[in-house]
Amino acid sequence: MVVPSHPTTGDKLALRRQARQHRQAFVEALDPEAKSLLEQQLAERLKPLVSQSRIVGGYCPMPAEISPIPALDVAKAAGAVIAYPAFSSRHEPFRFLAGEPSLSGLWATLEPPLTAPHVFPDLVLLPLVAIDRRGTRLGQGKGHYDRVVADLKRNGTMLIGIGWAIQLIDGIIPADPWDVPLDGFASPDGLEMFR
Structure with a gap:
């Protein structure tokens, strides 16, 4: 299925803008110590899942995103292989x-060298702008994760969105045909499984 680069739903655009502003205001109000403490709490919430996983997919956070690194450290200590997204082309998913994210990639995020082993995680921690209680994820809007989550899901990967507690909304995020509901959402406040 072809995933457009930008969502076509006006409601989704407005919701993304509002959720980004809300997230940014929340993060700006945190001092570095409080932010670090919340990320450690997230790692504790995720410990039961990451400790049982063989291969955990994570990401290098952008400034307003919660960092999965403390949770990935827990997974690594339990013997899991840690993997990060890497792009070989702007046009390919x-x-x-597997490996340390040590090089700047095509989208200015750190990723492992392209010579690192390609792996299939059994657990992926996904960044998001917002998520609803049906598991519908609102991402940055470029469709990068939309292009890979359906294949991950078909291969049995557990998909857990992670973020600040304020990113779990009570409303409904309009779902497009290519949107794959996530299995759960974790924040420093807890882990909520949707299915």
Whole structure:
């Protein structure tokens, strides 16, 4: 299925803008110590899932995103392989590559070298702008994750969105045909499984 680069739903655009502003205001109000403490709490909430996983997919956070790194450290300590998205082309979906994110990729995020092993995570921690209680994820709007989550899901990967508690909304995020509902959402406040 072809996933457009930008959502066509006006409601989704407005919701993304509002959720980004809300997230940014929340993060700006945190001092570095409080932010670090919340990210450690997130790692504790995720510990039961990451400790049982063989291969965990994560990401390098953008400034307003919660960092999965403390949770990935827990997974690594339990013996899991850690993988990050890596792009070989701007026109191809990313692949999860095992290894440290040490190089600046095509989209100015750190990723493992393209020579690192391609792996298939059994658990992926996904960044998001917002998520509803049906598991509908609102991402940054470029469709990078939309292009890979359906294949991950078909291969049995557990998909857990992670973010600040304020990113779980009570309303409904309009779902497009290519949207794959996530299995759960984790924040420093807890882990909520949707299915």
